[in-house]
Amino acid sequence: MASRQPFTDTDTADEAVRATCDDATVCKRFATSKGYWKDPYIQYFVRSVGERKAPEINRGYYARVQGVNRLLDAFLKKTQCDCQIINLGAGLDTTFWRLKDDNLMPRKFFEVDFPTIVARKIHYIKTKPPLSKPIIETHSTDSLLLDAHSLDSDRYCIIGADLRNISDMEEKLKKFQLNTDSGGPRTAAYLLPTLVLTECVLVYMSPSQSSGLIRWAAETFHTAMFINYEQVNMYDRFGQVMIENLQRRQCTLAGVETCQSLELQKERFLRSGWEHANALDMIAVYSMLPQEDVGRIERLEFLDELELLQQLLQHYSISWASKEKLSLGIIWLF
Numbered sequence: 325m326a327s328r329q330p331f332t333d334t335d336t337a338d339e340a341v342r343a344t345c346d347d348a349t350v351c352k353r354f355a356t357s358k359g360y361w362k363d364p365y366i367q368y369f370v371r372s373v374g375e376r377k378a379p380e381i382n383r384g385y386y387a388r389v390q391g392v393n394r395l396l397d398a399f400l401k402k403t404q405c406d407c408q409i410i411n412l413g414a415g416l417d418t419t420f421w422r423l424k425d426d427n428l429m430p431r432k433f434f435e436v437d438f439p440t441i442v443a444r445k446i447h448y449i450k451t452k453p454p455l456s457k458p459i460i461e462t463h464s465t466d467s468l469l470l471d472a473h474s475l476d477s478d479r480y481c482i483i484g485a486d487l488r489n490i491s492d493m494e495e496k497l498k499k500f501q502l503n504t505d506s507g508g509p510r511t512a513a514y515l516l517p518t519l520v521l522t523e524c525v526l527v528y529m530s531p532s533q534s535s536g537l538i539r540w541a542a543e544t545f546h547t548a549m550f551i552n553y554e555q556v557n558m559y560d561r562f563g564q565v566m567i568e569n570l571q572r573r574q575c576t577l578a579g580v581e582t583c584q585s586l587e588l589q590k591e592r593f594l595r596s597g598w599e600h601a602n603a604l605d606m607i608a609v610y611s612m613l614p615q616e617d618v619g620r621i622e623r624l625e626f627l628d629e630l631e632l633l634q635q636l637l638q639h640y641s642i643s644w645a646s647k648e649k650l651s652l653g654i655i656w657l658f
């Protein structure tokens with residue numbers, strides 16, 4: 325009989341990181357139930373609306389989702405959807421279904437997360453027809469793979485892998501037809517523009533692990549964009565409280581060093597093979613979102629202390645980087 329591996333500190337730490345996937349989904353579920361934005365699919369991943377969240381949390385999630393979606397949609401429009409998207413640490417994210425409904429599907433949408441998260445996501449997909457139907461509809465042959473650990477269809481692929489083990493992740497992605505620069509002699513036209521997305525993910529890895537991932541993306545895709553959403557300005561009292569709160573749940577922000585400033589967020593890309601990089605805190609992003617819709621969501625719930633929202637938004641950022649051999653003009657998207 326195979327002996328059981330002892331339970332280690334790393335297991336506990338990884339388990340705490342995996343638990344953040346539910347935090348994100350539960351908060352998004354609550355905000356959508358209040359009408360901050362529409363997501364008809366998230367209910368299949370978290371059935372109940374759950375405990376009330378404070379209005380500033382809901383507004384923060386609104387800014388996060390709208391900000392990331394704006395960049396993502398702009399990339400899809402620029403490339404006329406002739407591209408691929410890789411969502412690293414995707415958790416129970418529902419973007420694939422949104423893009424299908426919005427007629428903005430890339431050639432293929434890849435997701436990576438820890439195998440246990442992926443197994444859960446696939447279970448929901450298998451058992452909920454509103455999730456599985458769009459995948460079947462966008463698949464043309466009879467070769468659809470849907471087992472306990474991976475999903476592969478013509479347009480959507482989910483794999484279980486540890487983002488800190490890049491070669492294993494790359495090997496799995498290539499098995500499912502990830503289009504890369506290193507796949508032998510190909511014409512430039514064959515190489516698809518690629519968008520890599522990390523939403524609240526890199527902060528859970530050490531700076532050297534995340535820069536390895538950022539460099540891998542720069543070296544693997546010749547026309548590409550990277551979007552990263554995560555903490556910033558973490559070296560003040562508010563940041564310290566955030567760190568301590570997570571620490572209480574055994575969850576370490578191993579990459580918090582890089583979340584010191586917008587400058588560092590940009591630099592990490594420029595130092596790892598990307599040609600252009602930008603970073604904005606979420607106060608700036610919030611102010612750049614369509615103000616009519618911002619007005620609408622601000623009327624949904626009364627916010628007592630505006631300062632709380634400001635503090636929260638000041639501690640998150642979106643950074644994005646690009647490199648391009650084919651000139652797509654994807655440098656300034658906001």
Ligand SMILES: C[S@@+](CC[C@H](N)C(=O)[O-])C[C@H]1O[C@@H](n2cnc3c(N)ncnc32)[C@H](O)[C@@H]1O
Nearest residue numbers: 342344345348413414415437438486487523524
């Ligand atoms: C805060 S959640 C965010 C989920 C999703 N990106 C979203 O914004 O809704 C972080 C996700 O990253 C995943 N993750 C973190 N480190 C990882 C690693 N080393 N390998 C694979 N997945 C990882 C977690 O399992 C979790 O699903």
